[in-house]
Amino acid sequence: MSFAGPFFIALVASVAVAFLSRHLLPQLGGRATGKRLTRMQASPHWRSGRFRNPIPTRQQTQHGLALLSTIADFFKSAPDRAPASPIPNMPIQVARARAGSDHLAVTWLGHSILLIEIGQTRILTDPMFSRRASPLSFLGPEAFPYERPFTAADMPEVDAVLLSHDHYDHLDYSTVRELRERVPLFIAPLGVGAHLVRWGVPGPRIIELDWDEETRVGDVAVSATPARHFSGRRTTDRMRTLFAAYAIASSARRTFYCSDSGYFPGFARIGERHGPFDLTLLGCGGYSVAWTDVHMTPEETVRAHLDLRGEALLPIHWAKFNLSVHPWTEPVERVLAAAAPLHVRVATPRPGERVVHGVDLPQQRWW
Numbered sequence: 001m002s003f004a005g006p007f008f009i010a011l012v013a014s015v016a017v018a019f020l021s022r023h024l025l026p027q028l029g030g031r032a033t034g035k036r037l038t039r040m041q042a043s044p045h046w047r048s049g050r051f052r053n054p055i056p057t058r059q060q061t062q063h064g065l066a067l068l069s070t071i072a073d074f075f076k077s078a079p080d081r082a083p084a085s086p087i088p089n090m091p092i093q094v095a096r097a098r099a100g101s102d103h104l105a106v107t108w109l110g111h112s113i114l115l116i117e118i119g120q121t122r123i124l125t126d127p128m129f130s131r132r133a134s135p136l137s138f139l140g141p142e143a144f145p146y147e148r149p150f151t152a153a154d155m156p157e158v159d160a161v162l163l164s165h166d167h168y169d170h171l172d173y174s175t176v177r178e179l180r181e182r183v184p185l186f187i188a189p190l191g192v193g194a195h196l197v198r199w200g201v202p203g204p205r206i207i208e209l210d211w212d213e214e215t216r217v218g219d220v221a222v223s224a225t226p227a228r229h230f231s232g233r234r235t236t237d238r239m240r241t242l243f244a245a246y247a248i249a250s251s252a253r254r255t256f257y258c259s260d261s262g263y264f265p266g267f268a269r270i271g272e273r274h275g276p277f278d279l280t281l282l283g284c285g286g287y288s289v290a291w292t293d294v295h296m297t298p299e300e301t302v303r304a305h306l307d308l309r310g311e312a313l314l315p316i317h318w319a320k321f322n323l324s325v326h327p328w329t330e331p332v333e334r335v336l337a338a339a340a341p342l343h344v345r346v347a348t349p350r351p352g353e354r355v356v357h358g359v360d361l362p363q364q365r366w367w
Contacts, residue, residue: 027135027173029166029195029233032240036208040190043210043242050239051190054211054226054266059238062290080327086145087319088366090352094122094156101219104253104278104357108349109150111320112170112259114281115158119250121218122158125257125281126170127179133169133321135233141169141321144328146351152178160217163188164259165231165243166195169321173199187215187222191241195233211244223247225270227261229294247274253357256308257281259317262293263300267307278357279347280310285318285331295324298334302344312345314355319367329367 032040045051092107098120107115112126129152134140152175161183164170171192180201188196193206207215209224216222224244232238245258247270256270256277271277284301296304298315305313318331332348339346347361355361 025135026198027168027233029171029173030198031237032191032194036191036194039208040242043190045211045242051231051242052239053228053230055228055264057228057230057262057293059230059294060290061292078325078327080329081322081325082328083144083367086147088350089146089148089150090350091148092150092154092156092352093354100252101250102252104250104255105354106255106279106281106314107354108281108314108316108351110144110146110351112164112283112317113150113320114257114316115156116248116255116257116281118248118253118255119219121160121220121250122156123160123162123217123220123222123248124155124158124179124183125162126164126259127152127155127161127175128169128172128320129175129178130172133167133172133323135168135173141323143320144322148352150352155179155182158183160185160187160222162222162246162248162257163192164227164245164257165189165229166192166233166241167231167260168233169323170259171195171233176201185217187217189224189231189242189244191231194241209244210242219250221247221249223249223274225258225274226264226266227258228264228266229260229262245270247277249274253278255279255281256310258304259283260286260294261296261304263296263304267304271308271310276309277311279312279314279355280305280308281314281316283317284315284335285326286323287326287331288324298331299338301335302338302342305344306342312347312355312361313339314347314349319351332367 101119105117114125116123132140187207193208211226214223227245229243231241231243254277282301284298287295287297315335347355349362350366
């Protein structure tokens, strides 16, 4: 075969992928261009065409045969990695009227979906109500069954959607399309707005933040803080959008949201700058020996809570998807075991159950 043969095949393949990405798989999202890209490139966290973590970070800490073994374990059948019956959840309830600045209530809807009522403001984090965390309807991690599955239509009026990063279990095409006419504001890390624009969210309703930048939603300040993770929706766009955690504060209450992050010393600095926090909302699931730098173990979740100077901890990023090889209830059980000797107060609400500041924490082992 002449050189022209392989070149032609590669060209056709590239055109096909580009066509599928643009016309048949809008779930893949958009790419930053123009002023959005220029702003990203001006970030102190952007180097050599990609965003960088706050400290050296490996996306995979296993290689070769060890990594292949972990991948094989993921595809093995293991009954304890998913619930045996639908997860019990409660109907969503929020305050009937907007409350004062000392009000703080959080409703966890599974994984990293939270309805945060703080002051007079309501914020919805990382809404994901599709069946699979994937660009494809027939392949990828499938959501666990719930007794009363939550949908985008169940969401009450909110003032903003807050996005942590662009992975499929946090930024969902179908959910954004369902919410885009009902939500006045989408807040996201740098670059993520390109996905939202492609999916029909008007540009003026999108605010993108770099780490240590702040915006206001009503009476509440939302500050983007560093996280230790990675981003991307294709194999070719890793680290080309930013990822973030958030300090959310009214004049009287403070909460901290961090879904996906490896443990790092930055939590202590965030606690010094933005804390103390009445409630921390911290990821505890999806960990593995293959990605210890980008997901916390449950014990590290408790350590991060203490670094952040949190009063009470609500563990999230579990009970919705099978994203690792651990049993589905292991994350919360290990959090409770690590928290007990340190006298850390842990909330364990059923999905849909409100955690209200100043009221006894729900602490039943409902699972």
